[in-house]
Amino acid sequence: MDSHRTVKKLGLKATPKRIAILEILSEEFVYLCPEEIWRKLQTRFKRIGLPTVYRNLEELSQGGVIIKIIHPDRKLYYYYCHNTNHHHHFVCISCRKVQDLEFCGEEQIIKEVEDTLKGKVVSHLFQVYGFCRECSHGNAIFT
Numbered sequence: 432m433d434s435h436r437t438v439k440k441l442g443l444k445a446t447p448k449r450i451a452i453l454e455i456l457s458e459e460f461v462y463l464c465p466e467e468i469w470r471k472l473q474t475r476f477k478r479i480g481l482p483t484v485y486r487n488l489e490e491l492s493q494g495g496v497i498i499k500i501i502h503p504d505r506k507l508y509y510y511y512c513h514n515t516n517h518h519h520h521f522v523c524i525s526c527r528k529v530q531d532l533e534f535c536g537e538e539q540i541i542k543e544v545e546d547t548l549k550g551k552v553v554s555h556l557f558q559v560y561g562f563c564r565e566c567s568h569g570n571a572i573f574t
């Protein structure tokens with residue numbers, strides 16, 4: 432995985448911090464909160480501030496590679512997704528695993544907005560929360 436190229440593809444300058452954030456997230460199979468990413472970054476950038484991490488995550492998440500997860504615990508998390516096709520996510524609230532969902536109800540939503548509400552859809556956000564196969568079988572790994 433070429434993080435340098437990925438950052439540039441997002442239309443951002445490939446700064447060492449952005450590349451490092453992308454690398455940290457791409458090595459994880461779970462979602463991380465900004466504080467966790469910040470702690471990992473401190474091994475390389477001793478004086479990096481948390482606001483810098485927040486800002487970079489926000490910028491990186493505009494392009495669809497870094498997925499923002501709005502968790503039911505009301506905290507924001509971030510997740511790296513390699514799948515560049517339009518899709519949605521099934522988020523495990525126990526072990527933090529994220530799985531791609533092929534389902535997208537966009538057509539039905541557009542139909543309802545245009546026919547019933549007489550409006551126009553610009554974009555949509557759709558995320559599903561629950562327990563993955565392992566966690567729903569009673570072997571919950573709380574992290």
Ligand SMILES: [Zn+2]
Nearest residue numbers: 523526563566
């Ligand atoms: Zn799980």
Ligand SMILES: [Zn+2]
Nearest residue numbers: 512514520531
């Ligand atoms: Zn995905």
Ligand SMILES: [Zn+2]
Nearest residue numbers: 518535536537
């Ligand atoms: Zn969709």
